[in-house]
Amino acid sequence: MAKNRIYLDHAATSPLRPEARAAMEEGFAIWANPSSPHAEGRRAKQALEDARDRIKKALGWDGELIFTSGASEALWIALNRAKVYRRVVSAVEHDAVFRAAPDAEIVNDDTAFGAGSLLGVQHVNSETGTINPVDQMVETVRDMGPLTLSDCAQSAGKMPLPNADMLVVSAHKFGGPIGVGALLVRDFSLLEPIGGHERGYRQGTENAPAALAMAAALEAGDWETTSDERLQFANEFGDQVLRFGEQCDYVFALAHPTMSAQALLIRLDAMGFAVSAGSACSSGTLKKSRVLDAFGVPDDVAARTIRVSIGWSTTPDELEQFAEAWRSLA
Numbered sequence: 001m002a003k004n005r006i007y008l009d010h011a012a013t014s015p016l017r018p019e020a021r022a023a024m025e026e027g028f029a030i031w032a033n034p035s036s037p038h039a040e041g042r043r044a045k046q047a048l049e050d051a052r053d054r055i056k057k058a059l060g061w062d063g064e065l066i067f068t069s070g071a072s073e074a075l076w077i078a079l080n081r082a083k084v085y086r087r088v089v090s091a092v093e094h095d096a097v098f099r100a101a102p103d104a105e106i107v108n109d110d111t112a113f114g115a116g117s118l119l120g121v122q123h124v125n126s127e128t129g130t131i132n133p134v135d136q137m138v139e140t141v142r143d144m145g146p147l148t149l150s151d152c153a154q155s156a157g158k159m160p161l162p163n164a165d166m167l168v169v170s171a172h173k174f175g176g177p178i179g180v181g182a183l184l185v186r187d188f189s190l191l192e193p194i195g196g197h198e199r200g201y202r203q204g205t206e207n208a209p210a211a212l213a214m215a216a217a218l219e220a221g222d223w224e225t226t227s228d229e230r231l232q233f234a235n236e237f238g239d240q241v242l243r244f245g246e247q248c249d250y251v252f253a254l255a256h257p258t259m260s261a262q263a264l265l266i267r268l269d270a271m272g273f274a275v276s277a278g279s280a281c282s283s284g285t286l287k288k289s290r291v292l293d294a295f296g297v298p299d300d301v302a303a304r305t306i307r308v309s310i311g312w313s314t315t316p317d318e319l320e321q322f323a324e325a326w327r328s329l330a
Contacts, residue, residue: 009307012276014311022216023209027213059169061167066202067207068181073181075168078185083147087101089107121148130245138163148164156170166185168181177213224313230319240254251308257330277306
């Protein structure tokens with residue numbers, strides 16, 4: 001049993017980095033509305049624009065950045081305000097994609113693209129850690145004319161971002177605060193304005209303190225573990241880690257030989273480990289994962305699969321303690 005609680009559900013949310021907390025507290029002192037014309041408002045606006053520039057620099061993005069309340073809102077703007085009439089997405093997208101665009105088509109080998117369509121493919125899958133070859137897909141369809149969108153909630157701040165027209169990021173996945181994210185867009189001309197703030201592309205007053213914290217979290221960067229340590233951890237479980245092509249080193253779908261996911265969650269929680277059975281946003285249900293089904297995982301294996309996800313604060317010792325606990329359940 002773990003001496004202290006060990007949190008391995010960073011794909012749901014990561015704890016706030018100390019640097020982000022400090023930046024947010026500084027932001028609270030700049031309490032005015034960034035859209036107000038007076039000196040207090042101009043000071044808040046300057047801080048917001050500074051955060052915008054820092055985030056773009058940290059992510060290596062030279063286009064535009066629209067602050068949002070998180071990835072779900074960014075996806076809604078991209079899918080509903082893009083100047084397209086047709087939306088095509090992969091079958092393994094986050095549920096937020098299908099909530100934002102319930103009429104979206106599922107891409108397959110026979111899908112044809114053209115101007116007026118949008119192709120959405122996530123960068124890193126939130127349930128399996130699979131890295132989709134977004135750059136390759138963008139290059140393949142570029143001459144056909146569609147806009148391209150990639151949900152980078154699980155990759156931003158952790159690996160280089162793909163070369164799509166629009167990217168979605170979420171601060172609380174990399175140690176920033178909950179309730180702030182961004183839509184990165186190559187050019188505002190790709191979107192229909194909606195009125196309000198953010199150059200007219202998003203409604204609602206910007207959360208300047210959270211934006212400052214988001215910038216600070218991205219700039220902090222360091223993890224307690226190395227990539228080699230995380231890969232070694234995954235390799236300890238052999239073929240119990242479900243792999244579907246290239247795999248990131250911080251999100252794993254782990255299938256137990258005999259025990260159900262529900263039983264695993266209960267046992268591991270009692271032993272001091274926080275893990276999950278899939279995306280937290282689908283929430284709290286233990287029905288079969290739509291994502292695992294789309295990846296072709298048999299029902300009996302999916303029923304025994306949990307998600308283990310590592311973040312900036314996870315230590316090598318915590319990984320070893322989890323591996324020992326898992327072995328004790330075999």
